[in-house]
Amino acid sequence: MSESNGRHAEVAGGGFAGLTVATALAQRGWSVTLHEKGDELRAFGAGIVLWHNSLEVLKAIGAYEPLLPKSMVPPFYETRMHNVTQSKEDFWGLEWRTMTRQDLHETLVDAARNSGVDIRVASEVVSADPAGSVTLASGEVRKADLVIGADGVASKVRDSNHFELERTKSRDGITRLIVPRRKEDLGPGEWDNVIDFWNLEPRVLRVLYVPCNDDELYLALMAPIEDKEGSAVPINYDVWVESHPYLAPVLEEAAKIHGRYDGYQTTVLKQWTKGRIALIGDAGHAMCPALAQGAGTAMSNAYTVAVAATEAANADLPQALVDWEARERQITDECQERSAWFAETRSMAKGNQFTPQMLETARYDPTTREMISVG
Ligand code: FAD
Ligand code: 3HM
Numbered sequence: 001m002s003e004s005n006g007r008h009a010e011v012a013g014g015g016f017a018g019l020t021v022a023t024a025l026a027q028r029g030w031s032v033t034l035h036e037k038g039d040e041l042r043a044f045g046a047g048i049v050l051w052h053n054s055l056e057v058l059k060a061i062g063a064y065e066p067l068l069p070k071s072m073v074p075p076f077y078e079t080r081m082h083n084v085t086q087s088k089e090d091f092w093g094l095e096w097r098t099m100t101r102q103d104l105h106e107t108l109v110d111a112a113r114n115s116g117v118d119i120r121v122a123s124e125v126v127s128a129d130p131a132g133s134v135t136l137a138s139g140e141v142r143k144a145d146l147v148i149g150a151d152g153v154a155s156k157v158r159d160s161n162h163f164e165l166e167r168t169k170s171r172d173g174i175t176r177l178i179v180p181r182r183k184e185d186l187g188p189g190e191w192d193n194v195i196d197f198w199n200l201e202p203r204v205l206r207v208l209y210v211p212c213n214d215d216e217l218y219l220a221l222m223a224p225i226e227d228k229e230g231s232a233v234p235i236n237y238d239v240w241v242e243s244h245p246y247l248a249p250v251l252e253e254a255a256k257i258h259g260r261y262d263g264y265q266t267t268v269l270k271q272w273t274k275g276r277i278a279l280i281g282d283a284g285h286a287m288c289p290a291l292a293q294g295a296g297t298a299m300s301n302a303y304t305v306a307v308a309a310t311e312a313a314n315a316d317l318p319q320a321l322v323d324w325e326a327r328e329r330q331i332t333d334e335c336q337e338r339s340a341w342f343a344e345t346r347s348m349a350k351g352n353q354f355t356p357q358m359l360e361t362a363r364y365d366p367t368t369r370e371m372i373s374v375g
Contacts (some may be wrong), residue, residue, distance in 0.1 A: 002115075004199040005029030007314060010134045010144040012125035012157045014041050017281025017298035018116075018150035019108035023061045024306035025146070026115035028271060034117050035136065037124035037151075043105035046176035049106070049194070049208050049216020049292040051362035052095045052372060054299040060367045061303070063111040070107070071099035078193045079351035081200070083246060086351025091103055092374035094362060098194065100178055100212045104295075126149060127160035128274025130318075146309050146317060147277045150302070153267065155283035163269050163279065168265035170343045172204070174222045175233055179253035181217045186249055197244055198349035205230055205243040206349075209250075219254050220289075225263050233259045264288040266340045272329065273321040277286070278305050285332050290342035293361045297332045299364040304328050328366075 007030050011022045014036030022034045051056075058064040073096065078086040124137040133143045134157070149157025158165075183191045195209040210218040222239060223230025229239045237255040241248050267286040272279050281298030295332070305324055312320030317375060338358060342348050354364070356375040363372045 002027055002029045004031065005310070008143070009146040009148060010033065010142055010309065011148040011150055012134060012155075012298070012369050013036070013150035013152060013281070013283070014119065014121070014126070015150060015152060015281060016104065016295045017283070017302050018091040018111045018148065019105070020057060020061065020299045021148050021150060021280060021306050022117040023108070023112045023115045023301035024061070024303050025309070026112070026117045028306060028310040032117045033142065034112065034119045034223065035122050035125050035134070036119065037297060039122050041105070041109050043101035045101045045214045046178045046220070047098060047102050047212065047216070048104060048114055048295060049096060049098050051293070053298055053362055053366060054325050054362045055095050055295040056365045056367050057299045057303045057305055061111050064112075067099065067104065068108065069106045070103040070213060071097045072192075072211060073097055074090050074192055074194045074211060077196070077354065079196045079198070079348065079353070081132070081198050081349055081351070083197065088323065089352065091354055091359060091362070092161050094359060094361070094374050096170070098210050098212050098218070100218065101349060111301040111325050113287075116183065128157040128277050130161065132275050132276040134179060136287055146278065148305070149277060149279040149283045150281050151283050152296075153157070153282040153286045155279065157277060158283050161274050161277065162230060165267055165269045167267045168340065169248060170340070171226070172343060172362060173225050173261055173263035174220045174289070174348070175231070175235060175259045175261045176255050177219050177254045177259045179217050179219055179250050179257070181211060181215060182249040182253065183302055186247070191201060194209070195210045196348065197247070200346070200349060203227065203230065204346070205240065206248060207240070207244050209247070217250060221254070231261045233261050235259065259306070264337055264343045268333070268336060272319070272325045275318050276321075278321050278324070280305060285336060286293070287336040288339040288343040290339040290348060291335060291358065291361065293335050293339065297335055301328055301332065301363065303366050331361055331364055
């Protein structure tokens with residue numbers, strides 16, 4: 001644990017954003033209390049892809065090494081249209097890894113605890129004051145030099161302060177599940193690749209196949225919201241296997257689990273900060289998942305806000321947060337736009353989508369503010 005700097009932060013939300021910022025602050029001498037409204041600390045969703053940007057953050061907070069044995073680097077990100085390979089991309093060696101959300105979350109909880117963060121479960125933040133306090137559902141008011149709203153897409157820290165926002169919903173959505181790999185039953189093939197199976201005819205049904213480790217496979221099944229059969233949970237096995245017969249063994253496993261179908265959406269805020277409050281992650285910049293950067297940008301902005309707040313004198317903190325937003329925001333805004341464009345056009349189906357420009361967010365290192373060149 002590091003020497004105290006005499007300052008205190010209150011963090012709302014125990015997701016990837018909240019755990020990362022809490023850890024980075026505690027490692028810089030802040031006393032940090034993190035409030036998670038759920039009765040236990042757990043990850044929502046199934047699997048996740050992380051890239052250079054967030055992997056550098058994990059390295060900086062000491063959470064990278066513990067994650068290595070629990071995650072993997074697939075040889076290629078392959079895109080198929082009607083089961084015909086369109087592209088196999090390796091991002092010119094830019095680092096990326098796949099893992100289950102549970103494994104990432106547990107690693108971040110360990111890092112937060114080891115750094116001295118006071119984590120409280122069943123503790124809901126109902127509002128926040130830009131002068132520096134949060135109010136809990138219990139009625140307790142807790143003062144802080146810094147308040148972080150990392151409380152997800154329905155953020156109460158944000159909404160209690162009437163941050164101006166625009167929300168756009170897409171026509172598609174996705175059901176996410178973790179299933180056993182069953183590699184042998186899938187038959188011969190490059191089953192360690194991430195494989196993005198697109199079928200646009202006779203109906204739009206896409207399976208994103210993401211191996212996370214030797215045993216677990218993340219399946220993301222995309223269908224339009226208006227397709228009641230395609231978006232049903234538990235999944236309609238007959239519909240999915242007719243569209244993707246070569247995935248029968250893993251679809252059979254998917255049909256055994258309930259899963260959850262989420263529509264794609266984007267939330268853009270006019271400002272991310274107000275006084276001593278900063279919003280990060282889905283509270284501030286929820287996005288469509290096409291570029292797999294919602295958590296990546298959450299962790300990147302979590303790290304940089306912790307650094308910016310620490311470097312500022314306490315009296316200057318509100319201005320330091322404004323400056324932080326001005327410095328870091330563009331890369332997230334562009335990522336939101338690009339991900340929304342992919343969702344809108346479904347043009348990932350063509351393959352070769354990860355151009356150096358589309359990988360801009362992934363190429364950024366928030367710990368040095370350098371951009372890696374690829375291609
Ligand atoms: P959340 O994960 O929503 O965490 C918020 C936490 O706050 C929760 O634990 C919640 O219980 C708690 N909470 C809520 N309200 C309160 C309150 N009032 N008080 C206290 N606690 C509260 N991102 C990637 O980087 N890579 C991917 O591959 C990827 N794939 C995705 C696939 C899909 C289909 C989707 C929908 C998203 C994907 N994302 C991906 C995005 C990523 O999941 C999110 O951006 C990320 O989880 C946001 O983290 P967060 O901590 O901001 O919010
Ligand atoms: C990793 C990942 N990539 C893309 C999507 C998508 O476009 O829905 C979802 C993902 O989990």
